[in-house]
Amino acid sequence: MAEKGRAAVYTGFGQPMEIREYPVPEPEPGAILVKVTRANICGSDLHMWRGDVNLTALGAPLPAIIGHEMTGTVAKLGDGVLTDSAGQPLAVGDRVVHRYFYPCGRCRACMRGNDPACPMAPLAMVSPVDEFPHFTGVYADYHYLPPNHTVFKVPDDVTDDMVAPANCALSQVIYGLERVGFGFGETIAIQGAGGLGIYATAVAKDMGAEKVIVIDGVDERLELAKAFGADELIDMREVTTPTERWLKVRELTGGWGADVVAELVGFPHVIPEGVDMLGNGGRYLEIGNISPMMTYEADPSTLVMSNKSIVGVMLYPAEALKKALDFLSRAKDKYPFDKIISRSYPLEEINEAFENQDKGHVSRSTIVP
Numbered sequence: 299m300a301e302k303g304r305a306a307v308y309t310g311f312g313q314p315m316e317i318r319e320y321p322v323p324e325p326e327p328g329a330i331l332v333k334v335t336r337a338n339i340c341g342s343d344l345h346m347w348r349g350d351v352n353l354t355a356l357g358a359p360l361p362a363i364i365g366h367e368m369t370g371t372v373a374k375l376g377d378g379v380l381t382d383s384a385g386q387p388l389a390v391g392d393r394v395v396h397r398y399f400y401p402c403g404r405c406r407a408c409m410r411g412n413d414p415a416c417p418m419a420p421l422a423m424v425s426p427v428d429e430f431p432h433f434t435g436v437y438a439d440y441h442y443l444p445p446n447h448t449v450f451k452v453p454d455d456v457t458d459d460m461v462a463p464a465n466c467a468l469s470q471v472i473y474g475l476e477r478v479g480f481g482f483g484e485t486i487a488i489q490g491a492g493g494l495g496i497y498a499t500a501v502a503k504d505m506g507a508e509k510v511i512v513i514d515g516v517d518e519r520l521e522l523a524k525a526f527g528a529d530e531l532i533d534m535r536e537v538t539t540p541t542e543r544w545l546k547v548r549e550l551t552g553g554w555g556a557d558v559v560a561e562l563v564g565f566p567h568v569i570p571e572g573v574d575m576l577g578n579g580g581r582y583l584e585i586g587n588i589s590p591m592m593t594y595e596a597d598p599s600t601l602v603m604s605n606k607s608i609v610g611v612m613l614y615p616a617e618a619l620k621k622a623l624d625f626l627s628r629a630k631d632k633y634p635f636d637k638i639i640s641r642s643y644p645l646e647e648i649n650e651a652f653e654n655q656d657k658g659h660v661s662r663s664t665i666v667p
Contacts, residue, residue, distance in 0.1 A: 301322040304317055304438060304595050305435070305437065305438035306363065306645055306648045307361045308439060309360060309363075310363045311349035311566035314536075314649045315484065315648055315649055317646060320433065321464075322433040322439075322440055323433065325443065326560075328379060329379070329447075330374070330376060330443040330447070330449060331374040331375075331433075332370040332440065332443075333370050333372075333440060333441055334368055334443045335393075335664070336368060336370075336461075336666060337438075337666075338365075338468060338664045339651060339665070340467070340493070340589055341494070343364055343365055344652065344655065345589055347364075347652050353408070358553040361426075362425050362434070363427050363437055364424060365431065368465070369395045369458055369461045369462045369464075370441060371394065371441060371625075372388060372392045372407065376445065382449050382450050386450075388451065392450060393452040393481065395450055395452055395502065396447060396448060396449040396619075397447070397449075397619055398436075399420055400444065401414075401416040402416055405581065414473065414611075416458070420613070436647070437648055439667045440457060448616040451463055453623060456630065457636070459548055461623070461626060463497070463576050464622040464626060465619055467493040469621075470494065470565050470613075471480075471494055471498040471562075472608075472625070473614035474585050475558070477562075477609050479581065480557070480558050482493055483506060483507075483508050484557035485508050485509045485511070486509075486510055487511040487558075487559045487566050487572070488511065488523075488528075488562050490586060491519035492563065493638060495640060496520075496523060497526075499512055499527050501625065502624060504610055509530065510530070511528070511556065512530060512531055512532070513666055514563075515533060525633065525637070526633050528552050532546055540574070541572060547559075551577065552591055554578075555576050555578070556576055556580060557576075557577065557581070557644055559573070559575045559580065559581075560583040561583065561586045562586045563586050564587055565586070565587070565588075566587050566593055566594040573600055573601070573608070580604075582606065582607065582622050583609055584608055584610045585611050587594070589598065605664075638661050641663050642665070642666045643663060650662045651665060
């Protein structure tokens with residue numbers, strides 16, 4: 299009888315995920331089978347679980363395994379796989395992290411070397427669980443990487459808990475800050491101190507920020523932001539209105555406004571407030587909002603009259619993941635990366651994990667199959 303592995307299967311909005319078993323696939327030439335060691339609950343997974351993102355309406359087949367933020371060890375290598383994407387020798391048992399999406403390589407964006415803009419890239423994240431190779435999401439015992447996929451060995455000095463968020467939150471903010479041209483000596487205001495916001499704080503400091511201002515309303519998050527290098531904190535429970543908050547940012551930046559503001563909280567109504575926080579010529583980085591049909595009112599003249607711009611970022615190039623690994627290795631003793639994941643759950647308790655994180659009982663959870 300073929301070996302089987304467990305998976306938490308998503309069948310639809312409002313339904314608990316079900317633990318099912320599927321045959322463990324043999325990797326085709328160029329593919330890799332990974333044994334999952336950590337699978338985090340990202341904010342986008344919560345949006346799917348809540349129904350904010352309607353997978354059926356987007357054409358995603360159900361039932362399916364969801365989840366994408368993970369790390370693991372090589373369980374099996376397909377023929378021809380000898381190295382990772384950086385040319386390092388790869389063997390069974392090696393710890394690895396991969397790029398969680400799949401650019402097509404043929405569209406206009408990919409042909410121009412801009413594969414984060416590939417419209418096909420996010421679509422393969424959710425595939426039919428009943429078809430080979432079954433394990434296409436990460437809430438499972440195994441995860442299947444198709445041929446020629448981006449994958450890197452994890453440095454020995456970077457723990458599983460540290461590296462599990464690297465292929466999503468950390469790589470995303472590294473690329474996002476590069477896309478808006480954030481540079482040495484600039485100021486940044488970060489809306490939201492969840493996983494994305496905490497990483498953005500540390501990365502901005504690493505890039506030479508003059509001042510990092512973090513805005514949130516939860517003690518635990520504000521304390522963590524401070525530990526990750528925030529120079530100033532704005533507590534939304536004390537500075538309660540949008541006008542007060544953008545005026546506070548201007549005060550903290552010498553009356554000018556931030557050079558960059560990053561929206562990392564996932565609520566559209568904060569965008570006008572964030573744009574107001576920018577100084578003339580400032581750039582607004584939009585990463586947090588992924589739920590269709592959630593809107594906000596805006597006055598375009600605030601962009602035109604002050605030469606401000608908005609840049610949306612969803613995915614990232616392969617090099618951003620390599621930079622994320624290098625950053626974790628370089629900064630491992632500088633920041634308390636172990637505090638980003640607040641609780642772990644076995645695969646059987648995945649529904650409880652989602653419920654607790656959705657209620658705010660934990661800031662970021664990880665599933666340990």
